[in-house]
Amino acid sequence: MNMVVDTLTKRYVRALYAEAAERAEQSAVYAQLQAVAEALRAEARFLDALKHPTLPVEDKVAMLLRIAGADQRPTASFKPFLRLVLTKGRAHVLEAAADGFLELWDEDRNLMRAEVVSAFPLSEREQTELKQALASLTNCSIELDLTVDPSLVGGMTVRMGDRLIEGSVRGKLKKLSEGLQRY
Amino acid sequence: MQGRPDEVSAILRDELQRLESQVEMVGVGTVIEVGDGIARVYGLADVMAAELVEFPGELMGIALNLEEDNVGCILMGPYEHVKEGDQVQTTGRIAETRVGEELFGRVVSPLGEPLDGKGVVVTKYTRPLEVKAPGVVKRQPVSEPLHTGIKAIDSMIPIGRGQRELLIGDRQTGKTAIAIDTIINQRDTGVKCIYVAIGQKSSSVRRTAAILEEHGAMEYTCIVAATASDPAAVQYIAPYAGCTIGEYLRDNGGHALVIYDDLTRHAKAYREVSLLLRRPPGREAYPGDIFNLHSRLLERAAKLSEAEGGGSLTALPVIQTEEGDYAAYIPTNLISITDGQIYLEPELFYAGVRPAISVGLSVSRVGGNAQTQMMRRVAGRLKLDLASYREYRAFSQFASDLDEETRNILKRGDRMTEALKQDQYVPMAIAEQVIVIFAGTHGCWDDVKLEAITALEAELLTFIRERYPEIESGLRQTQQLSDEMAERLDKAIEDFRTKLDEQYLEKEQYAERPTSEIEGVE
Numbered sequence A: 001m002n003m004v005v006d007t008l009t010k011r012y013v014r015a016l017y018a019e020a021a022e023r024a025e026q027s028a029v030y031a032q033l034q035a036v037a038e039a040l041r042a043e044a045r046f047l048d049a050l051k052h053p054t055l056p057v058e059d060k061v062a063m064l065l066r067i068a069g070a071d072q073r074p075t076a077s078f079k080p081f082l083r084l085v086l087t088k089g090r091a092h093v094l095e096a097a098a099d100g101f102l103e104l105w106d107e108d109r110n111l112m113r114a115e116v117v118s119a120f121p122l123s124e125r126e127q128t129e130l131k132q133a134l135a136s137l138t139n140c141s142i143e144l145d146l147t148v149d150p151s152l153v154g155g156m157t158v159r160m161g162d163r164l165i166e167g168s169v170r171g172k173l174k175k176l177s178e179g180l181q182r183y
Numbered sequence B: 001m002q003g004r005p006d007e008v009s010a011i012l013r014d015e016l017q018r019l020e021s022q023v024e025m026v027g028v029g030t031v032i033e034v035g036d037g038i039a040r041v042y043g044l045a046d047v048m049a050a051e052l053v054e055f056p057g058e059l060m061g062i063a064l065n066l067e068e069d070n071v072g073c074i075l076m077g078p079y080e081h082v083k084e085g086d087q088v089q090t091t092g093r094i095a096e097t098r099v100g101e102e103l104f105g106r107v108v109s110p111l112g113e114p115l116d117g118k119g120v121v122v123t124k125y126t127r128p129l130e131v132k133a134p135g136v137v138k139r140q141p142v143s144e145p146l147h148t149g150i151k152a153i154d155s156m157i158p159i160g161r162g163q164r165e166l167l168i169g170d171r172q173t174g175k176t177a178i179a180i181d182t183i184i185n186q187r188d189t190g191v192k193c194i195y196v197a198i199g200q201k202s203s204s205v206r207r208t209a210a211i212l213e214e215h216g217a218m219e220y221t222c223i224v225a226a227t228a229s230d231p232a233a234v235q236y237i238a239p240y241a242g243c244t245i246g247e248y249l250r251d252n253g254g255h256a257l258v259i260y261d262d263l264t265r266h267a268k269a270y271r272e273v274s275l276l277l278r279r280p281p282g283r284e285a286y287p288g289d290i291f292n293l294h295s296r297l298l299e300r301a302a303k304l305s306e307a308e309g310g311g312s313l314t315a316l317p318v319i320q321t322e323e324g325d326y327a328a329y330i331p332t333n334l335i336s337i338t339d340g341q342i343y344l345e346p347e348l349f350y351a352g353v354r355p356a357i358s359v360g361l362s363v364s365r366v367g368g369n370a371q372t373q374m375m376r377r378v379a380g381r382l383k384l385d386l387a388s389y390r391e392y393r394a395f396s397q398f399a400s401d402l403d404e405e406t407r408n409i410l411k412r413g414d415r416m417t418e419a420l421k422q423d424q425y426v427p428m429a430i431a432e433q434v435i436v437i438f439a440g441t442h443g444c445w446d447d448v449k450l451e452a453i454t455a456l457e458a459e460l461l462t463f464i465r466e467r468y469p470e471i472e473s474g475l476r477q478t479q480q481l482s483d484e485m486a487e488r489l490d491k492a493i494e495d496f497r498t499k500l501d502e503q504y505l506e507k508e509q510y511a512e513r514p515t516s517e518i519e520g521v522e
Ligand SMILES: Nc1ncnc2c1ncn2[C@@H]1O[C@H](COP(=O)(O)OP(=O)(O)OP(=O)(O)O)[C@@H](O)[C@H]1O
Pocket: B169, B170, B171, B172, B173, B174, B175, B176, B177, B178, B320, B354, B355, B422, B423, B424
């Protein structure tokens, strides 16, 4: 489940993405952001440390770079971004920054992520067909994220962003029972 | 529905066909925050204002605040299971409620769920909760009476079908009692009633239902209840549900009466919802659109033109005041929105004048046109006379000796006040009211002991019914009081008086009443 990207985070991430895109280093920066997000998720007190007022910003930046592996393989845009976020006292934007970055990146390369839940596992062929169908529906290239949930009984649901395609038998049965309740 | 098997299978076939090829695209969102009956949701593509949205566990919500990066939803049921990250779906339907005849005789929640243990409420139709009120061209002025069965109201503050009349007063002054009696009196009139209980204890709602049942009124009444323990959001939508149920009858040429008991609590529920949705508070911390909200609701009461079927929806909103302060924000709003008010006074109530209607402060701005000729004829001057009597009464406290004329006004007024007292649950037919008021204004009780009047009033009615049956039936059939009929009535009353027992008569000169009994000091 992706995090909800709030307006503030979006603003910082948009600046970062513009820089990264100019240098075509999106994939490296994304990996670094993900590493940071993971660390924050794993250790709740980490965020407190980043917000600590007396710890020097440069120390915090160095720590984050190390976690992100960016001390070994630095990118041009990541370090200035960290410095900006920390001097402004906005460490919490790092939590959802990776997700926000990915949204922008996907938009840029015209990619849509489809979370597919199906009653049975989909075959290779079904996956290709689904991909093609969704691609022609959205005019985007499609990346599938597959889950199986037998409680759907049959069919599947596909969620893309803030839209859901409901094609499961469970959904139809529910509609049917709602329809019949009117009589 | 009790369907025949072939009908049932036809319905099933239809429904299944509708599903056949259906793959639906709906908007979805993610819960960011939930609490206090409110959820903030991220996403929800193309959600409409007031659209129903579905949370996990079949929990419904209504999207109220559409903001830049989130949608504020009110939750329509228990929400303990909803958590951050949960998926929410749009439904494409504006918030709606069940409507139809099937609801009468039932106690339901604002969402149409049964609260009376009589099983699910199945109706054919649903309607959106919030619709625009009919415009002027679709309306006509109020023309038919809606009798409450309460002497003091039907004679002096008459209500017509399609009218909006406010019931206003402090706590425990008999507001609900008037509403309930009015419902009981709609028996055999074809007017169906909807009683909306907002923020009351569930025990009170149960009691109301039992009383209506006992008086044979439940069969044509629907109770919509959002109790004090329901979330503010549910209390907030309750009057819309009730109004929508009545509107459906109105639009099909029927007649309905809806009672909102009470809108003070409704305003508080709306204030709570608004503050939780972080809308800016205004006067008394109510959101700025509270006036608009109530006027939109009451505007839906109407008498439709003949071209529109001639149906009507009458509304009796109830407002509770604090220490008689009808100039507070919500009461003044409502007074200005409605077509008049019935103002109940604690002083009268405690003095035993029940219903405790303040004659001076109560008014019906449109109902007069709908009053029957016979009632207009006997009660034409009653309201003014009684209002000035109450003033004399207040003054007479200070006067030592009163002139003959003043004494007569007091004498008549005391007796009329007595004659207009009425117990709960005994609404009176309009023809009987006419006889009783005629008697009072024609001096029938002038020399009768005050405490005997109530009992004698009943005797008078029996007497006339037995000895002069043509009077009551004549009044009932024509709804007119002709000169000839008035003469006959006068004679009948004279006849009754000759047979009056000595013991009921006042012996000495009429004396002032002790000050402790003085009421109506305004
Ligand atoms: N006409 C009447 N004759 C005798 N008793 C009455 C009359 N009207 C009301 N009462 C009694 O007065 C009490 C208060 O009445 P009611 O509940 O209708 O008042 P209310 O203004 O609706 O009160 P609340 O503010 O609690 O809603 C009740 O016990 C009721 O039985």
